[in-house]
């Protein structure tokens with residue numbers, strides 16, 4: 358996942374930062390810690406060492422301690438971190454206690470799958486509205502919601518206080534949809550359509566592009582192959598290419 362953030366520094370109260378200004382990489386790891394902590398809590402663990410939590414979250418423990426120190430959480434020597442307390446702290450920082458309202462625009466192949474996914478609710482989000490421009494899709498029921506026409510966006514966004522908009526339309530219409538979401542007062546967008554969206558500075562956009570993820574994995578495959586040097590100065594990669602070309 359990649360992201361661009363246009364945002365200002367968090368508000369300050371009396372010269373003291375009211376909210377920690379966390380590095381983006383730390384923010385990206387907090388949901389991993391939270392998932393691992395929820396799992397630990399389910400198994401009855403009350404405390405966890407930094408090494409234990411780091412292993413459960415799949416990160417290195419020095420990085421984890423640094424990340425959590427940004428939250429003012431240092432754990433207790435010999436005991437570790439209090440699981441419940443850390444869950445509360447991370448949920449507070451991520452604003453998950455707000456149960457934010459999410460709408461989805463574009464109920465095609467991908468949109469259908471997203472709309473039918475029950476996992477958002479358990480992670481602190483309410484999918485409150487589904488929109489599409491195709492009259493044939495309008496009126497369809499998915500997971501307890503009725504698909505509404507995109508022209509209803511303004512009204513519904515105001516009624517439901519929609520905070521986050523998910524774009525699952527074709528790339529050619531994604532910018533127009535983003536403009537409509539912004540005009541309706543939505544200030545966070547998750548974009549599944551390939552391409553870059555232009556948005557005002559107060560709007561945050563995150564982009565999910567599985568093709569980009571595959572291309573990054575392709576780079577790692579390429580690198581691993583080029584590191585596997587064969588006798589005579591040849592590489593496995595060169596051999597593969599010859600085999601493909603022959």
Ligand SMILES: NC(=O)c1ccc[n+]([C@@H]2O[C@H](COP(=O)([O-])OP(=O)(O)OC[C@H]3O[C@@H](n4cnc5c(N)ncnc54)[C@H](O)[C@@H]3O)[C@@H](O)[C@H]2O)c1
Nearest residue numbers: 463464465466467489490491525526527528550565566567
């Ligand atoms: N991020 C990823 O990993 C990933 C994976 C697959 C697809 N995609 C992208 O997701 C998007 C959707 O793909 P899909 O296969 O579901 O496409 P799709 O054609 O099946 O569905 C698109 C839906 O958007 C609706 N739509 C079009 N313009 C609209 C508008 N202005 N307002 C509201 N709705 C509108 C269409 O009526 C349709 O129902 C595409 O941009 C595709 O490239 C991304």
